[in-house]
Structure formats: structure tokens, C-alpha cells
Amino acid sequence: MRVLKTLLAYLGSAALLCCAAGNLYADEAPAPKGSLVIIGGGLRGDNAEVWQRIVQLAGGKGARIAVFPSASAYPEQAGLSIIKRLDQYGANAFLVPVAVKLADSDFRKAADDARLADSVRHAGGVFFAGGDQARITRALLREDGQRSATLDAVWEVYRRGGVIAGTSAGAAIMSSTMFYEPKTVLATLKQGVTEGREIAPGLGFIGDDVFVDQHLLVRGRFARMIPAMLKKGYQIGLGVDENTAMVIDSRREVEIVGYTGALLIDLSRATTDEAAAEFNVKNVVISYLDHGDKYSLATRRYTPAPDKAAGKLDPARPYSKMPVFSGDILGSNAVVQLMEKLIDNSQEEALGLALSPPDEASPDLGFEFKFTKTADSVGYQSPMAEAYSIYNLRLDIRPIHLQLPLYQYK
CATH class of the missing domain: 3.40.50.880 (Class I glutamine amidotransferase (GATase) domain)
Known part of the structure; x- marks a missing residue:
């Protein structure tokens, strides 16, 4: 003490608040x-x-x-x-x-x-x-x-x-x-x-x-x-x-x-x-790196954890054939749960929704999240647990408009 x-x-x-000039952090020194x-x-x-x-x-x-x-x-x-x-x-x-x-x-x-x-x-x-x-x-x-x-x-x-x-x-x-x-x-x-x-x-x-x-x-x-x-x-x-x-x-x-x-x-x-009034984006690539996985920022290559290396999923032998949907894609762990269900599935697409509570600004505006498997998509599963690594799913986000109120009470 x-x-x-x-x-x-x-x-x-x-x-005092800090200055907001990003170039002030530029540094000519060698890489750390x-x-x-x-x-x-x-x-x-x-x-x-x-x-x-x-x-x-x-x-x-x-x-x-x-x-x-x-x-x-x-x-x-x-x-x-x-x-x-x-x-x-x-x-x-x-x-x-x-x-x-x-x-x-x-x-x-x-x-x-x-x-x-x-x-x-x-x-x-x-x-x-x-x-x-x-x-x-x-x-x-x-x-x-x-x-x-x-x-x-x-x-x-x-x-x-x-x-x-x-x-x-x-x-x-x-x-x-x-x-x-x-x-x-x-x-x-x-x-x-x-x-x-x-x-x-x-x-x-x-x-x-x-x-x-x-x-x-x-x-x-x-x-x-x-x-x-x-x-x-x-x-x-x-x-x-x-x-x-x-x-x-x-x-x-x-x-x-x-x-x-x-x-x-x-x-x-x-x-x-x-030109659209609301937020939208297409062709985002989203990946989930699980415990033990590696990724090279230099080469953009993924390496699954050793316990998953031999567990590459075979698209011809999917675990599930059920449609995949989330009514609250922004909920706790919802995005990874949806990605796991999609990667080991005969379905090629999955949908998630993000909707507003009635007291939030623009409650009639929500968003649809569409996840799609592509030729680059790949998944790995550990034989020791239901743990997945999921690489290169496509994500598109578009606005959706709701008719409010959702429910009419007589």
C-alpha cells in the first residue's frame, strides 16, 4: 500500500474528451x-x-x-x-x-x-x-x-x-x-x-x-x-x-x-x-471461430481446432433437413445457434428477424437477416462435444416494415 x-x-x-482525429495514432515505427x-x-x-x-x-x-x-x-x-x-x-x-x-x-x-x-x-x-x-x-x-x-x-x-x-x-x-x-x-x-x-x-x-x-x-x-x-x-x-x-x-x-x-x-x-432510405447490405461473409480455432489476418485462412480437424462436415450427409429460423436474431447466442443449425443441414438458407419493442423509435421498422451457404462455406464439428466451427456463410440484411398494431383486441 x-x-x-x-x-x-x-x-x-x-x-476533457479526447480529440477525435484518427491520424494522430499513425506511427512510422516498425511493426510491434x-x-x-x-x-x-x-x-x-x-x-x-x-x-x-x-x-x-x-x-x-x-x-x-x-x-x-x-x-x-x-x-x-x-x-x-x-x-x-x-x-x-x-x-x-x-x-x-x-x-x-x-x-x-x-x-x-x-x-x-x-x-x-x-x-x-x-x-x-x-x-x-x-x-x-x-x-x-x-x-x-x-x-x-x-x-x-x-x-x-x-x-x-x-x-x-x-x-x-x-x-x-x-x-x-x-x-x-x-x-x-x-x-x-x-x-x-x-x-x-x-x-x-x-x-x-x-x-x-x-x-x-x-x-x-x-x-x-x-x-x-x-x-x-x-x-x-x-x-x-x-x-x-x-x-x-x-x-x-x-x-x-x-x-x-x-x-x-x-x-x-x-x-x-x-x-x-x-x-x-x-439510394434506399433504410440500412441494407448484401454479400457480407460471416464466420464463427470456436475455442482453439485460428485465423490468419495476413493470408485470410482458417485453421480449425485440433479436435475438429478430422470433423469436416459432409454436405451430402447433413444432420438435419428442417427449416432454420430465428424470431430474435439479436438475442443471446441466437446468431451462432442459427449458423450451427444451417451448416449441418440440407437447407441452403436460414432467416432471422430483428424487431422493435412498441416503445422504441420506428417500431414498424425491422430487419431480415438471410444466411446462405455458398461454395466457400464449410463447417467442422468436434467429436467430443456439440461444438462447431463455421466459416464463410453469406449474410444479407434488408429492412422490413410491419403493420402496427400487430394484434387487434376486440
Whole structure:
């Protein structure tokens, strides 16, 4: 606690939103040699696979890991909890008290403190806590949008070969654009996204070509990724579920570790009818990467987990012949459940609907999600469990209009 109090003495109080100029994160330095561990939130203390991977990538037993609680509403409590967990798995973690919500503190002064930055610079890894991602960029960027000394130190750790990990909000800041003050998923489809409101610059550790989102499957967020990606020109988006991580190495190889999986959204061949009043998109490619699967961002190739390698599904011998439909495609895990039922089915298409509650704006406007198998679609199943990996389904989204009220009471 004496060290903590000394660090806290560096701080005072101030506040300002970060500048929204994406090119400020451009960097001419060589590609980082380190790794990213992007966690979808809800990381449980007993998820040894994820915690141990972070410690391993930071240098192994005794590794120094700098914990940034910047996103949290209760930074000291959140930071100390993460430190306790990292240390349980063999690390020697320490708190970096740079947080907007830290009482009696000046986060801008702390972010540029030379001794604090030096302690981060000599760490083997960095961990960003969850909360509100806007607090991270606000705390670590100067008022002109330039990197603070501690953020420069984080980048040095990454370039040198260390690991940058983050959960929930700490995952959102990994891409150069992040959700900032987002609306609901359905409202995002209806109303789109605005720079500086629903979306804003992130810290860009993964690079400028990949969009990242979190809490993905349990909250149906795959659909909100698409308008944001179209707005900013991203072709590839990665969305990771809770208690799960995407580990990305210096070769840009993605590996899924943890409880469930991640969705990959590919817009490289997608088209939209810009003359239409409502959101629409055709020829999105959507894939589900399960635990143990790998994907190369460099070559765009998938590798199923070892337990699925011999379990490639035979389209001539489908498990089911029943039509596949979801009345709430944005519901918890609904999209993956639909994809699993379609890939091992004689049916070539599946439909999902997203409809509004009566009290939401434009309640008569909904969306149809059509999933289609193509010549590139392939699925794998583990012989040990009903676990699927599903690659390259086509997704088309179009608006639908309802006649309200749906029910007439006499």
C-alpha cells in the first residue's frame, strides 16, 4: 500500500474528451513484436487458460504486468482485483493509477509522470480493465490528442515484444475506431453511427485495418459492427464473446482461447443500395471461430481446432433437413445457434428477424437477416462435444416494415 499511496500522490483532478482525429495514432515505427489478448468481457477468475496465457506472454512466472484501471468507475478496487488475479497465476502485477474516476487525482499529470511511465516501460505486459472505453482514451491522451508519456510507454512494451491485454472496454480500444456512446443494436441499424458520438478513435493496437467489438454473442452485437465498419471503411471485423479471448501474435495469427468463440465479419465483397432510405447490405461473409480455432489476418485462412480437424462436415450427409429460423436474431447466442443449425443441414438458407419493442423509435421498422451457404462455406464439428466451427456463410440484411398494431383486441 505504501507504493500505491506514493503513486497516487502523483495525481490530481481534471477532465476533457479526447480529440477525435484518427491520424494522430499513425506511427512510422516498425511493426510491434508483441501480442494482443483481446477479451470480450466477463472474464471469470477460474478461466485459467486466458489468465495463464497473459502471464506467459508477459514473460512467465514473476512477469511484471502494468494494470490500467482507467475505464472503471471504481479504479482502485478494479485494479487491485485484477492484480490479485494475475498474481494468482504467477505474475508480479502493479497498479498504474491513471484514471478519470480516481478520487483526489489529476489523471493528466499522472499520465505524463516520467517515473510512472518508466515503470510501465520496463514491464513485460499491460492489462486494461473493463468499464467505459471513453475513460481510457480520455485518461491516456493529452488534450491535443497526442499520446501521453504512459501511453507511449505502453506502445514501447508492445513494440519490444510484450503483451497488451484488455477486457470489455479494454478490448474496445484495441482498434483505431471504437464504439463510444452507442445506441442499442437495433437502433444502430435504424439510425446509423456518427463520428464523435456513437463511434470515436480507439488506441489502434491491432492496426487500422481491423475493427474490434466485445460482449458479442450474448448481446447480439455482431449486427452493430456492420454499420460502423461500413462508415469507416473496414473490411474485417472481429467480435469476441464474454469469458473468451482472441490472442493475436506478431505474425497477425488469431487464436481463440477461453469459454466460447468469436465472429469474423468480412465486408470485402459487400454492397449496399445507398439510394434506399433504410440500412441494407448484401454479400457480407460471416464466420464463427470456436475455442482453439485460428485465423490468419495476413493470408485470410482458417485453421480449425485440433479436435475438429478430422470433423469436416459432409454436405451430402447433413444432420438435419428442417427449416432454420430465428424470431430474435439479436438475442443471446441466437446468431451462432442459427449458423450451427444451417451448416449441418440440407437447407441452403436460414432467416432471422430483428424487431422493435412498441416503445422504441420506428417500431414498424425491422430487419431480415438471410444466411446462405455458398461454395466457400464449410463447417467442422468436434467429436467430443456439440461444438462447431463455421466459416464463410453469406449474410444479407434488408429492412422490413410491419403493420402496427400487430394484434387487434376486440
